[in-house]
Amino acid sequence: MPEAKETVLEINLGNLAHNYRYLRSKIDKDVKFLSVVKAHAYGSDSVAIAKKLEELGTDYFAVAYVEEGIRLRENGITKPILVLHPQFTHFEEIIEHCLEPNLYSEKILRSFIATAEKLKQKNYPVHIKLNTGLNRLGFDQPEIETVKELISTTPTLKIASVFSHLAASEDWQERDFTVGQIDLFRKMSWELIKDLEHEPLLHICNTSGVINYTKAAFSMVRTGIGLYGYGNDETVDPYLKPVGKLKTIISQIRKLDKGATVGYNRSFKVEKPSRIATLPVGHADGINRIYGKQKAGVFVNGEYAPIVGNVCMDIIMIDVTGIDCEEGDEVIVFGGPQHPVKFAEAGGTISYELITGIQRRVTRKIIPE
Template sequence: MNLNYTYADLADLLDAEQTQPYKGEIKAVAYDTRKIYHAEALAFFALHSEKDNGHKYVLDAYEKGVRCFVVDERVELPDDACVLTVEDTLEALQQLAKKHREQFAYPVVAITGSYGKTMAKEWLYSLLKDDYQIVRSPKSYNSQIGVALSLLEMSHEHNLAIIEVGISEPDEMEILEDIVDPTLGIFTGIGAAHQENFESEKQHVKEKLKLFKHSNFVFAQEEYASPFRRAKINVEYPSTPAKELAKLAATPFKSTLENCLECALFLGRQPEDMEPILKQLPTVASRMEILIGKKDNVLINDTYSLDLHALEQAVNYLLSLKEKSQKIAVIDLTLSSEEEQRKIEQFIANYPIDKVYYIREEILPETLDLVENAAILFKAKRKSFIKKEIENFKEKKHDTWLEIDQSAILENINHFRSKLHPNTKLLCMVKASSYGSGDVKMAHLMESAGVDYLGVAYADEGVDLRKAGIQSPIMVMNASESAFQEIIKNELEPAIFDIPQLEAFIGSLIRFKKTNFPIHIKVETGMNRLGFSEDDLDDLFELLQAQPEVNVKSVYSHLASSDHPSSTFNHKQAKRFAQYKEVFTEKLGGGLDFHLLNSSGILNFPEYQYSMVRLGIGMYGYIEKQPGLKASLAWYTRISQIKIIQKGDTVGYGQNFTAEKEMHIATLPIGYSDGIHRVLGNGKGEFFLQGKKVHTVGNICMDMCMIDVSDIPCQKGDLVEIIGANNTIFDLAKASGTIVYELMTSISKRVERIYLQN
């Protein structure tokens, strides 16, 4: 958020009784102390829920640095706390959101329905972002609280808003319609979610449509024509252009996409401009995987939990796939108690699913192989055997893939945050395709985690992130002169390391008529790579003070041995950096950020945090001998073929291996072009098959390698662990004669990335 209210403004907007005035501005609001990382200029709303009361946490918020509180109960806080008392804190938050939304005249597109809202929001954003400066609901913020928080993200920097809106009971929508006041709308449709709280589907639709009673136009499927007609709401149904465009996208959710396309066409987007976007339409991160199956089936893989709430969400997804008329559920009960099985069967009986397979032994029915043109839900607990069986139903089986555990990464980020002072900012590095894990996907994850800055090595990485919708500040560590135009155009923030580079960048800014453009100054403290030295400072300050085109946001340097806490050289560097800080503060004034520490530095030298730190490899959990960090990567492949060779036979290029006895040799579809270094050949490489160690045989080839499986009963298609629970990334890096950084960044882009999220 980037609000701009004084304490007096807030008190007036909320009609609140107030204690002593709060001196600073209110830039943002919060209601969950677990998500407070920077408390400066923050107002804490003590909200109520069925299970909890936010007033219990006001002291926690105070200890994190919050000084402005909105409450509807008496609270005990230190004397310097500024308290606004209202009748109802949720209503106060919504009132603030309503008043804030009224400041902006640009269009607001509201999206509702009982499924596909977040998907529609992200797709519409992708279709429109090249023509509009868009603010959109974070994540799936569509509740009474979430809608209010989404509206508070609106600012004068935007010219279009996309707001997701959901309800679970009657009479909720009228409140939300009043605060959102949408100009346009998208209605995704009605499924089974929250249906139990409404008398009928007819009433459910009627309640949803209250959101659009003052909208200019709404985009929906024609099957809902009658409810719209009764409600006297102007509605547009997908035209032929929208239907034809939707065919370009590889998604089973065609009806939702058609609504988005019709809205985008209405807002002026041209079909030819949207065609390339549709061919790489973003997927919406969720617990469920939507897969293209054999025989024109769509597969929903939700083998993560089997409680009734998770089951309801999964079944709702299944029933929302209108393109597939046949709906099938495969539910594994082998890990469930008799009481759990009874409840699940009773629950499923209420849904119009064509066929339900209840699995009570670890084998799937043969008739499932005959299913065609259907939507198939696989639902099970996390340790279910079905996880592996789903591979047999996919249209294309990937034989080598890298699993990236996003939940582990978020836990690691929070682990490092726990080591920081409350006001220390966090810059997360996503250079080198986020250390091989995928730059765009990780950048979205970092943004959702609320990090302050993203860092990339080169401008083209930052440009790709902007094209993918990343709005966070992005620092470019190696800003070459040839990339200045793209840096300026995409509002990236370059690191400047010498006078000629700075002069050239200022020249580019002058040509583009830009002033006050953010830059970051790299100073030399002992690494002897890039950076200004003490001798350069007079010329640097003379240039900075004479040129209004640039605005220094931060000053930074690197420790040469941050992973060696006993090294005295780190302290020498830190002392030199402190001297730089003193000079820059004197010459340029306050408000600058200073940062010296990377991941290891955060852990080993907490006294040198300053106002910002840079987190890289630590996000992934790969700092040795550091408790509390979780490994986030797992790398697997499958056996392509098994051969029996005789004594005297050779294996692979160069005939570097000769069998001394009869052996079973398995070929794996992974080689040095995938990131398996050639040095791992001839027995130096160790992988794991069925939990047992296996060794390489012969040289590593470009696309293949061979392993000895003589002592392990196995077959084609069996899983082989390259990195995982048995073979850590540290083990593989050591065997490869390299470091974890190089190993991670050398995993080829042709290795499929699968993102896991709990």
């Protein structure tokens, strides 16, 4: 009997635990571990993932936006939560839910100080982002003195960590640039914290940083994509296990004669008598049009079946000619026999975009460790 009854994203917590332990083994025991669970934990389920990581012993979490942190708090997550990209309008909610903001510009620093003073906070934990070359968010080196002055003149804030972000830690051709970022971070962070009465956490390593630049772990590392099974390096990927597996079923199989066409715009023409199967998944679920027209494919009973024609909103069509299958059989889109990286590459994109793009209408099924 076929296992799948609908389109399902299986979330394997055993694989998550494996990845956590592998990444943890790369750093010293006294280095803290921050788990990034933004974007629904990279397209999976942030609550289930965070609960498992808290059980495994992670020290910190990070989310992109305040609402993501609130959801974790409302579901019982107690570890510290760094909000990487907070907005002015959510500062009171940050404090209400004991979240910790990344303060990355003079304007946002002044604004959060004002909110903290209004709410009569003392030593509220905040994180200071330094720009060392990614040129996205963060204070530049000439702004360090301003940050020090603002922090020193208010009792409301306490720096919990100082951090930056590597731009190309997975690319060995950019090694000189990465080493330069690490050196600049060391200098900038020391300039910022040298007069403090406490020692904030320092972190710059992302997943590829943990793997390739272990000596730059400082006192904490941040990992996102690695936790979900991707090392940004084909030599590292075999040591990690993708957490998500996207499965669906065959809705219908149609026999077509030579010359028939399939789908919108008649974009696939049958060149010989064929069997074409329809699947209940489409670009509204995150399998975008880039995967159509035989660029990518799926696995049916262990055999590869190319996606034919244009991907529709709720349906894709696959060529199952010569494959022993019937309506109701399970289909694996990615995971299992097809690594998600390979599926993404077939469409000309990256694993990040694929896994975070699986829409919420796709049922999530949690597989315990």
